[in-house]
Each structure stands twice: as C-alpha cells, then as structure tokens.
Amino acid sequence: xxxxxxxxxxxxxxxxxxxxxxxxxxxxxxxxxxxxxxxxxxxxxxxxxxxxxxxxxxxxxxxxxxxxxxxxxxxxxxxxxxxxxxxxxxxxxxxxxxxxxxxxxxxxxxxxxxxxxxxxxxxxxxxxxxxxxxxxxxxxxxxxxxxxxxxxxxxxxxxxxxxxxxxxxxxxxxxxxxxxxxxxxxxxxxxxxxxxxxxxxxxxxxxxxxxxxxxxxxxxxxxxxxxxxxxxxxxxxxxxx
Numbered sequence: 001x002x003x004x005x006x007x008x009x010x011x012x013x014x015x016x017x018x019x020x021x022x023x024x025x026x027x028x029x030x031x032x033x034x035x036x037x038x039x040x041x042x043x044x045x046x047x048x049x050x051x052x053x054x055x056x057x058x059x060x061x062x063x064x065x066x067x068x069x070x071x072x073x074x075x076x077x078x079x080x081x082x083x084x085x086x087x088x089x090x091x092x093x094x095x096x097x098x099x100x101x102x103x104x105x106x107x108x109x110x111x112x113x114x115x116x117x118x119x120x121x122x123x124x125x126x127x128x129x130x131x132x133x134x135x136x137x138x139x140x141x142x143x144x145x146x147x148x149x150x151x152x153x154x155x156x157x158x159x160x161x162x163x164x165x166x167x168x169x170x171x172x173x174x175x176x177x178x179x180x181x182x183x184x185x186x187x188x189x190x191x192x193x194x195x196x197x198x199x200x201x202x203x204x205x206x207x208x209x210x211x212x213x214x215x216x217x218x219x220x221x222x223x224x225x226x227x228x229x230x231x232x233x234x235x236x237x238x239x240x241x
Contacts (some may be wrong), residue, residue: 001028002027003117004026004028004047004049005022005027005029005030005045005113006037006038006042006047006054007019007022007031007032007051008032008038008051008061009051009052009079010053010055012033013052015031015033019031021110025110026197026230027113028049033057035059035060035061036058038052038056038064039064039067039068042072045185046074047074048075049076050068050074050076050077050118051077051079051112051113051118052065052077053078054082055080060110061078061091062081062091063081065094065095066095068095068177069094069095069154071121073140073141075097075098075117075120076095076097076098077098077112077113078091078096078098078099078100079100079102079104081101092154092195093154093155093225094154095118098116127139129164129167131167131211131212133146134203134211136161138165141157143157143160145203145204145205150202150203152202155181156198156199157196158195159176159195160203163176163221163222164178166223167223167225168223169222170222171215171220171221171222172219173192173219174186174218176221177192183209196213199213203213
C-alpha cells in the first residue's frame, strides 16, 4: 500500500501541484483546506506524513500542530511563506518536524519527506527508559511519573529524551544546546538553565533536590544510571552514587 501524505493548504493551486508531484513519486495524497478539516482527516485516515501550511483560514497551522501532538507523532513538515527565524522556531516548538519556506523545490520536499519517513520508522524500536517512578516512552513520546502522565512541550520533551538516551553520561551545555536548539544556540547557557528549571518543576518530586536531571557544576547535566540491583545483604560499605 502506498504511503499516505496529507496536504493541508488553503490555496487550491498549491494543493493541485503537490498532489501531482507526490502521486508521481508514488504516494497516496489526501487534502484539506482548513485546520479543523485536517484534524478530522488525521484521525480518520492516519497519514504517514503531514505537509502543513501555517496560514489557514480557521486557525494557525501552529495550533493544528499543538492539537495533533496531544495524540499523534505523525511527522509534520511545514510549508510557509513566513521566513523569519522566530516563525520557524515557533512552529518547531509547536511540534513540527521540519520547515520549508515557499517557494520551494519539489526535489527538496521529496527528500524531506523521505527523511521524515525514515525517522518515523526508526522510532518504532526505541526503548522505554525507566528510573525509579519516572517512565519515558521514547517511541510514543510519553512521560509518566508514579503512573501519572506528564505533559511536556516538544522542546522540554526533546531535552529530557536527549539526556535519558545518554543516561549516566555528562552532556555539556554546548552539546545539549546544539542538539535540542541548534548550533546557533551553543552559547545560550542561561537559556538552557531556564528550560532545565521548567522541566524539573514538571518531572521531579522535589525540584530543589533533583533525582533525574542532575547537574555537573560548570560542565552540564546528566540523567542517572539505573539503580544498582539489590545484592541480598552483602557485607561492606554501600556503593557510592
């Protein structure tokens, strides 16, 4: 069965052009002209990729992303005339996976779609990271503590997931900023501290005495190693943490 692409754009000529190009590349194409229609089609047809315009008649494309991310991890590629950096950051923080500025080349769009599909396929086998009562499901992008789901922004989740997938390893401020926000943010250590503080308030039982987001002063942050298994009453000093 052909992979399904949902094109969300209020301009008929854009939809027609994309439908022709995507069908020629072997994809099945669904179309929506407004945000509410797109959300209905997403729930009904479960497409493999969404191509989303931001300037929709009934709601902003960023709002579509936010609503979609409450229940789906389908890759979203934004196509927009908005080229300001703040618009790109806003869309990506809302949950978009990629951003292309109109006008764009069909070859580049097809390459972005292939990359999104590869990433989506790779995520299926991602593990669940557990430490004490915190559970991070990396495939489903869900976080729970003590059985209760914790709602994170896409950026907060990306920060937590990056640390959790490198558990036990100290990640420098620059490494984290480069991975989560991009190389242009490598010097913004205060920016990182603000997000870590926000994240601790959501995931830590006691944010001032963190169990999950540990600080290595002057260097960076780390997610702890798994708790060591019980030794059955061994003799000797407790292993230092």
